[in-house]
Amino acid sequence: MRVTLGDPLALIPGFEQAHREQTATYPPVSPEEMGWQPVHTVYVPADRFDAGTVAAWGEAALDLMRRHLSRKDTARFFEMHEQTARAVHERVTAKLAAEPVEDLRIDFEDGYGGSPAEEDGHAVRAAEAVAAMHAGGTLPRRWGLRVKSFADGDPARSVRTLDAFLTGVVERAGHLPPGFVVTFPKVLMRDYLEQFAACLAALEKGLGLGEGELRFEMQVEAVQTLRFLDAGLAAALGGRLAAAHFGVFDYTASCSLPPHEQRLDHPACDHARQVMRAAFAGTGVELSDGSLAAAPASDDRYAVRNLWWRHVSLIRHSLADGFYQGWDMHPAHLVSRYVAVYHFHLSRxxxxxxxxxxxxxxxxxxxxxxxxxxxxxxxxxxxxxxxxxxxxx
Incomplete structure (x- = not known):
């Protein structure tokens, strides 16, 4: 074969370095290598959390399902083929009995009602509960806490709570149980991410943990945050950034939307999710959607089913948008979460x-x-x- 160029690589200086950077930024992952991602994150205020919370949520969700959603109702109410509805109903019932919560977050931020003077005590009690759940085999596969935002102007409070919680868990369990992640909210400045990552590195050293063992999720809750999202962010944080979670209510408030338009399927939220996807595509950073901030208005069938119908429609919107995880804030949400997720996967x-x-x-x-x-x-x-x-x- 005759060619004109003798050594093409000589014409491409810097290729090897660029390719190394590509592999580091966008690590190739085959479908077979794809890791497990929880379908949801359940948020429980720290002042209302104990070792029995997960089991109690599962029991409450099962009770609602038994009283308000038969197998026959599943097909008709959620517009499913009868055979698929039967499989969905059976799987959801089994899931709620065996593993109602896949990802647990003990919340010391927006959902938390404790005062600064009480927070130390709640952090210690949360650590005791987690250690007890780990010993009893009831700790979810992924778990952790959400700390206060650095944007609030008191980063010492945020780090102190994280320190007390982690120290308590490690002392009681003898190690850090697998699956830990911390949620870092309201990231209005890129610098906060690097500062928080440095705090995690210091905690690892102090607790005798392995390098990179402490990872965190950032929350995208403001228009300002979209401005500094890019593919280099994960690498700049030394691999500590595990996920980016969308915060629908703070985000829509930052867009000055009226209260009745603060919803996951608003076009402004669709745009934010697309920016998140573009920034983190191929980086290994997981993406999660937000929540429905509603509970059943009462315990009657109409109120419960009305909530389920709205929740399922929002989850379907997220799934169609390629966001396979979301937040759940009430036991009733577990039913609609698993109904929507299982139907999505089984139907095709x-x-x-x-x-x-x-x-x-x-x-x-x-x-x-x-x-x-x-x-x-x-x-x-x-x-x-x-x-x-x-x-x-």
Whole structure:
């Protein structure tokens, strides 16, 4: 073969460095390597949290489901095929009995009602409860706390609570149980992220933990935050940034939206989620949507079902937007969360499986579809995500 250029690499100085930076910033992950991500984060105010809270939420959710949502109702009320509805109902019932909460966050910020003088005591009691749950095998697979924001002007209070909580857990459990993450809210300045990461590094050293063992989630709760989100942020924080969570109510307030428009499916929220996705795509930073700030107005069937219908519609909107995790704030939310998530994954599972098999066998899928490689990677990733969410993996 005749060529004109003798050594193409000589014409591309700096390529190796650029490629190393690409791999570090956007680590390649195959669908088979995709890790588990919880479908939700449950927030419980620290002054109302104890070792029995998770079990109590599960029992309350199961009770609501038994009284207000039969298998037959599931198909009709949520517009599902009867066979899928039967599978969804059975899976949700089993999930609420076995693992009602996948990700727990003990809240010392917006949902917290304790005074500064009481916060030290609540941090110690929360640590005692977590250690007891770990010993009893009831601690969720992912867990942690949300501290106060540095934007409030008192970072020492935030770090003190985190320190007391972590010190208490490690002393009582003998180590830091797996799955820990801390939520860092209202990040109005990029500097706060680096300052908080430095505090985590100091705590690791003081507690004798492994380097990088303490990771955190940032909350995107203001328009200002969108201005400094970029792909280099995760690398700049030394791999400590585990996730970015969207805060719908603070964000919509920062946009000066009227109260009745503070909702997850508002176009302003759609835009914010797209900015988050563009900033963190391919970096390994997980994305989570926000919450529905509503509980059933009463215990009657109409009020409970009205809440479930609205919650399911919002979760479906998030899932269609590629946000596979959200926040839950009330036991009733657990029912609608799992109904929406399981229906989302089960309704197309067989179709996706058929498309992957057709690709592997070098034939057109059902309906004569000829797949693009990028599409098949997406379909395979969707199957992997479904298996993880449904407990098949």
């Amino acid at each position: 599972y067989d179709e996706y499986l058929g498309r992957v098999r057709a690709w592997e066998e070098r034939r057109a899928a059902e309906g004569g579809t000829l797949e693009e490689p990028a599409t098949i990677r997406t379909v395979a990733a969707a199957l992997r995500r479904a298996d993880l969410a449904l407990g098949n993996a």
